[in-house]
Amino acid sequence: MKVPINSIRVGNVIDYNGRLFAAIKVEHITPGKGGAFVALEARALKEGNKLQERFRSGETVELVRIDDHDCQFLYKDGDGFHFMNKESYDQFTMQEDQIGAQRAQFLQDGMDVTVSMHETTPVGIEIPKSVTLKIVEADAVVKGQTASSSYKPALLENGVRVMVPPHVAAGTRVVVNTETGEYIERAKD
Numbered sequence: 001m002k003v004p005i006n007s008i009r010v011g012n013v014i015d016y017n018g019r020l021f022a023a024i025k026v027e028h029i030t031p032g033k034g035g036a037f038v039a040l041e042a043r044a045l046k047e048g049n050k051l052q053e054r055f056r057s058g059e060t061v062e063l064v065r066i067d068d069h070d071c072q073f074l075y076k077d078g079d080g081f082h083f084m085n086k087e088s089y090d091q092f093t094m095q096e097d098q099i100g101a102q103r104a105q106f107l108q109d110g111m112d113v114t115v116s117m118h119e120t121t122p123v124g125i126e127i128p129k130s131v132t133l134k135i136v137e138a139d140a141v142v143k144g145q146t147a148s149s150s151y152k153p154a155l156l157e158n159g160v161r162v163m164v165p166p167h168v169a170a171g172t173r174v175v176v177n178t179e180t181g182e183y184i185e186r187a188k189d
Helices: none
Strands: 002-004 013-016 019-029 037-044 050-056 060-063 067-077 080-085 091-094 112-118 121-126 130-138 152-156 161-164 173-177 183-186
Touching: 019 121, 080 112, 091 121, 152 173, 161 173, 161 183
Parallel strands: none
Antiparallel strands: 002 060, 013 019, 013 060, 019 037, 037 050, 067 080, 067 112, 080 091, 112 121, 130 152, 130 173, 152 161, 173 183
């Protein structure tokens, strides 16, 4: 379906010159002199290489239909991140640049995720907004610190560092926001 370039958003998949590209970055630019344009950065779905292109505001592109599937993260190895479609039981692999480094570090074995696919090619992923992880290492509490505004660094079981309140110690399970990597609360379990 042809749509104006102005309506393209990050994550949309377009057909450009006979190849499929997933939009990574879309910038609407209105220079002081001359017409407005859209700077698009996209990644080819099959080849993986990047495209950087400028389109005039009035141009149209072919938007490709994407389907969301409920999937389960299985494991990570040297080939990439392995998932299974929960409906068809088909297994597929995604690379870290397809997932995003921030999201990839919070994937846990058996985690339910939503994968966006074009035909049989995965193009994007949504993971839960928060995960529960165990703290394996935390700095000692400094005497005199108040709990209201001071935080200390802690290392999670997945290797990510977060800032936690002083009362949280090693061995404690905490809830972490997967989008920002910030501590939310102590786990209720």
